[in-house]
Amino acid sequence: MKAVRYYAPGDIRIEELPVPRPGPGEITIRVRACSICGTDLKISRHGHHRIRPPRVLGHEIAGEVAELGAGVRGLAVADRVQVISAIPCGQCADCRRGRETVCAGQQTLGYHHDGGFAEYLKVPSAALAAGGVNLLPEGTGFAEASVTEPLACVLNGQELVGVGSGDVVVVVGTGPAGCLQARLARSRGAAQVLMVGVSK
Numbered sequence: 001m002k003a004v005r006y007y008a009p010g011d012i013r014i015e016e017l018p019v020p021r022p023g024p025g026e027i028t029i030r031v032r033a034c035s036i037c038g039t040d041l042k043i044s045r046h047g048h049h050r051i052r053p054p055r056v057l058g059h060e061i062a063g064e065v066a067e068l069g070a071g072v073r074g075l076a077v078a079d080r081v082q083v084i085s086a087i088p089c090g091q092c093a094d095c096r097r098g099r100e101t102v103c104a105g106q107q108t109l110g111y112h113h114d115g116g117f118a119e120y121l122k123v124p125s126a127a128l129a130a131g132g133v134n135l136l137p138e139g140t141g142f143a144e145a146s147v148t149e150p151l152a153c154v155l156n157g158q159e160l161v162g163v164g165s166g167d168v169v170v171v172v173g174t175g176p177a178g179c180l181q182a183r184l185a186r187s188r189g190a191a192q193v194l195m196v197g198v199s200k
Contacts, residue, residue, distance in 0.1 A: 003118035005054045009047045017056075017118065022069030025125030027133065029081060032142035034116030035060035037150070038175070050111045059085035059109045061116035062136065062145035069125075075133065082145040083116075083123055084132030085109050100130070101156060147176070154180045158188060165189030172196050 003017045022028045040057050042048075065079040075081070087107045088100035095103050109115045113124055123133060136145050154177060163169055169185040171178045174197030185193045 001119035003056045003114075004058070006043060006051065006057050007053045009045055012044055012057075013054075019120045020114070020122035022067055022072075022122055023125070024070040025072060025128060026069040027065055027072055027075060027123045027128065028067040029061075029063040029083065029121050029123060030066045031061060031063040031116050031119060031121050033062045033146040034058040035143075035146040035150075038177075040110070040117075048111065050108070055110070056114035056116075056118050056121075057110045058116035058118070059111075060146045060149045061085070061109065061121060062142040062148070063116075063121070066120060072128065075135075080136040080140075080142070080145075082134045082136060082148045083109065083121070084127060084130065084134075085149050087113075087124065087127045087132060088130055090126075090130060147180075150177050151180055151184075153177070154184055157181070158184055163188050163190060166191045168192045168194070170194045170196060174199055 001017055001019050003015055005013050005015050007013060020028055037060055043057060061083045065075055065077050065081060068075060085108055088095050088103040089105035092103055092105055107113065127133065163185050167190045169190045171181045174195050178195060182193045182195055
């Protein structure tokens with residue numbers, strides 16, 4: 001399979017790799033869409049202290065189940081799915097309180113495990129155990145589903161600050177996440193949404 005691998009800042013290579021086979025509790029998916037995050041761009045230019053090269057980047061992933069490892073239940077080959085990027089440990093105090101997004105022991109696809117900039121991706125058993133493989137609703141495209149992770153971040157942020165009916169919301173940044181913030185604020189009933197950006 002073809003894969004995009006990070007070796008060092010400025011050293012990104014397209015390589016041929018074997019298709020990963022799932023072990024017990026794992027699955028392999030055929031990647032149909034993997035969005036490029038601003039973090040991926042930053043890593044490609046400056047690196048990241050949590051990445052040990054070579055590493056396949058990409059963590060905004062949607063595709064089809066290609067193979068099931070032993071013991072996997074609730075999924076079938078050809079299921080259309082979206083995969084979480086950050087895999088919580090499930091054991092720490094934050095995880096036990098339902099705050100998995102701030103788990104200090106979380107592992108991430110594209111950082112600790114090979115990510116989605118490849119034709120196939122092996123999803124670790126810990127991601128499945130955390131409920132991190134989600135079936136796509138009928139009519140949802142792969143490109144749309146690959147933006148689930150940034151949309152989840154946007155939803156989390158607006159729930160934390162309580163965006164609601166009649167609010168005036170200022171979104172700083174006019175990129176994809178900023179656009180998601182603006183659309184979500186409007187759908188939550190904000191009376192006015194202002195966007196501030198530096199792009200010409």
